[in-house]
Amino acid sequence: MKRDKSSPTNQDQFGYYKDNPLRKKISGPRIFLVLSFLTIMLLLLAYPLRDKIAITGNIISFGKPVGGLEMSTDLEILPMDIKGDYEGISILTSQIGTINIGGEEVILEREINEIYLEDFSGRISLDKDNIYILDGKTHSIKINGLKINQGIKNTKILLPSEIQYSLLSIDSEIYLKNLAYNSTTSNIKLGEDTITLKDNYLEIKGLIAKLRIRDKRLFVSGTIQSLSVEKDDKIISIEYEGP
Numbered sequence: 001m002k003r004d005k006s007s008p009t010n011q012d013q014f015g016y017y018k019d020n021p022l023r024k025k026i027s028g029p030r031i032f033l034v035l036s037f038l039t040i041m042l043l044l045l046a047y048p049l050r051d052k053i054a055i056t057g058n059i060i061s062f063g064k065p066v067g068g069l070e071m072s073t074d075l076e077i078l079p080m081d082i083k084g085d086y087e088g089i090s091i092l093t094s095q096i097g098t099i100n101i102g103g104e105e106v107i108l109e110r111e112i113n114e115i116y117l118e119d120f121s122g123r124i125s126l127d128k129d130n131i132y133i134l135d136g137k138t139h140s141i142k143i144n145g146l147k148i149n150q151g152i153k154n155t156k157i158l159l160p161s162e163i164q165y166s167l168l169s170i171d172s173e174i175y176l177k178n179l180a181y182n183s184t185t186s187n188i189k190l191g192e193d194t195i196t197l198k199d200n201y202l203e204i205k206g207l208i209a210k211l212r213i214r215d216k217r218l219f220v221s222g223t224i225q226s227l228s229v230e231k232d233d234k235i236i237s238i239e240y241e242g243p
Contacts, residue, residue: 068223073188077128088171091115100158134159168213176207201230
């Protein structure tokens with residue numbers, strides 16, 4: 001059998017691969033692809049560790065848990081102290097009063113005044129009847145539909161004295177690590193199940209929810225990590241076990 005002259009022998013094999021233009025064209029892209037793959041893998045590993053933000057888009061901040069049991073309820077309002085940064089806060093006052101905006105006193109001249117704070121950063125302290133502390137900065141403030149701080153960002157806002165209110169709503173979700181107290185009559189909906197409470201001790205952990213206060217009740221809708229209820233001298237505990 002005659003050997004095909006186009007096939008390289010052991011002696012001239014190195015020269016065949018070296019001089020073959022097709023082989024040179026293939027080797028370059030392969031090296032580029034391998035280097036690109038290794039670079040992407042290093043970025044995926046290093047970037048989240050540096051910035052504490054996952055490159056996949058799942059952002060985890062302030063130690064918030066991911067996932068949980070879906071919960072909705074309305075509870076009796078206890079004295080609350082809220083601190084943080086919020087996209088927007090709506091307040092409906094139920095008396096005439098004053099509010100300090102950027103160092104100037106503004107009179108709330110109506111019996112019912114609608115206040116909206118956009119991008120508010122600060123503190124609010126309240127109970128079921130009154131707001132005692134409203135202290136922080138806001139990007140924009142509207143009173144009864146009229147924008148007060150035209151073109152002024154980070155305007156200082158302060159409530160000089162307590163004021164009665166009938167509604168408070170926070171646009172963005174808030175995170176409460178632990179919420180515990182003796183509840184009055186209320187219903188807690190967990191997924192498809194409902195738990196009825198009447199003067200029971202209640203403890204909620206890992207709450208991520210939107211809050212709305214209306215008619216002296218706290219309406220909560222979000223997710224929790226666990227819930228414990230003391231009922232009939234027994235403690236009922238429900239925990240989130242993951243997806």
